[in-house]
Amino acid sequence: MLCTAAAADIPLLGTAGHFTGWLCIEHPGAWGGDVIGDEVLGPEITAELAARTSAAQVRPTLIRRPGRNEFTGTRTVLLVSSRPEGSWCERFEITDLRQLFDIDLHLVDGPPPGIGVRVDDSVVLVCAHGKRDQCCALLGRPIAAAMAADYPGRVWEASHTGGHRFAPAVVLLPSGLTYGRVDATAAKAMLEAADVGEVSLTGLRGRSCYPPISQLAEVAVREQIPANATDLTVHPDQAPTHDPTMAGAAIVTHRDGRRWRVTARTVPAAPRQASCGAAPKPATYLEPAAVEQLSGPFATQPAPSADR
Structure with a gap:
């Protein structure tokens, strides 16, 4: 395979x-x-x-x-x-x-x-x-x-x-x-x-300047609002989490001042090969757990992702 x-x-x-x-x-x-x-x-x-x-x-x-x-x-x-x-x-x-x-x-x-x-x-x-x-x-x-x-x-x-x-x-x-x-x-x-300074979301994995959770956070916000390529910046959220299922969080800031906190969780997946010809090994992936708007118009309470 x-x-x-x-x-x-x-x-x-x-x-x-x-x-x-x-x-x-x-x-x-x-x-x-x-x-x-x-x-x-x-x-x-x-x-x-x-x-x-x-x-x-x-x-x-x-x-x-x-x-x-x-x-x-x-x-x-x-x-x-x-x-x-x-x-x-x-x-x-x-x-x-x-x-x-x-x-x-x-x-x-x-x-x-x-x-x-x-x-x-x-x-x-x-x-x-x-x-x-x-x-x-x-x-x-x-x-x-x-x-x-x-x-x-x-x-x-x-x-x-x-x-x-x-x-x-x-x-x-x-x-x-x-x-x-x-x-x-x-x-x-x-x-x-x-x-034209925009970002296509089809197949988007993330932006290389960010670590994985920040990559996920930027895309999760882009999926909720229109934003040009340079509108958003992301910083890791240093607040501790006590939920062992959470992988971490990041703060996404729009140039207009709006801010979101995006939390991510690690999800286990069935073992599979990571490269052609390699033996199967345990796999995981990240998914958004919640996207919460912290400031700006229409600030929201945490919005959990849909149950898998």
Whole structure:
């Protein structure tokens, strides 16, 4: 059984990888099992790049144009900050991988540094890392090809972004909005919404700048009110909970001053494989337990989610 079939009943909320910075490196041709590995970039580059991206908490990602591409000797590099506010993407080219070491990756924590060309339109990453999991190749590549035909120059096949069991897995940069189980119609709607500053909810897993409970909280509020892409910010709720079934809570704030407290619970699921060919193991998922408006017009009492 494919891992996507095994996970078909697992909800998507709160499953996006948690990254606030990205370093996307063009590498046409085959990729290894690791995102960056010796068989792809060579031992000297791999070790140093792994250390630098880890220190700066930046996600290293290999990218390539959909379809077969010959290596020309020049690589496109995307440096991306996907913070909740002030996200940005810059693009430049290199001819030697060692040029990556000239970049201060901690720049993703600040404003656009101006070391490359500012990219204003959303960039699309579609996981197509077949060596990591076959579902990404089988399901991701067709979506990448279809989107590239409609949006040339904006779509990249990407190495593992997290959550291959939700393939086709798609990330929009610089926002970090992460989607799963998208078909061609949903993928087009996702990008059309992003282009006008809105957020498509179909297949939305969460925003990569937030941890899982905050991802869930943002989507739960978006499902209740209309909100543009930059209208909401989320912060963990530090108040202790005495209910062992609760996973935690987060506070969602609208730019107009309205605030919500969203609580989440962890739900056990039947064991299943997390990757193709892997043995089944226990599984859980997050779901909203309550969405309570704390301030602003029409503040409400806690609204429990429907019984499962």
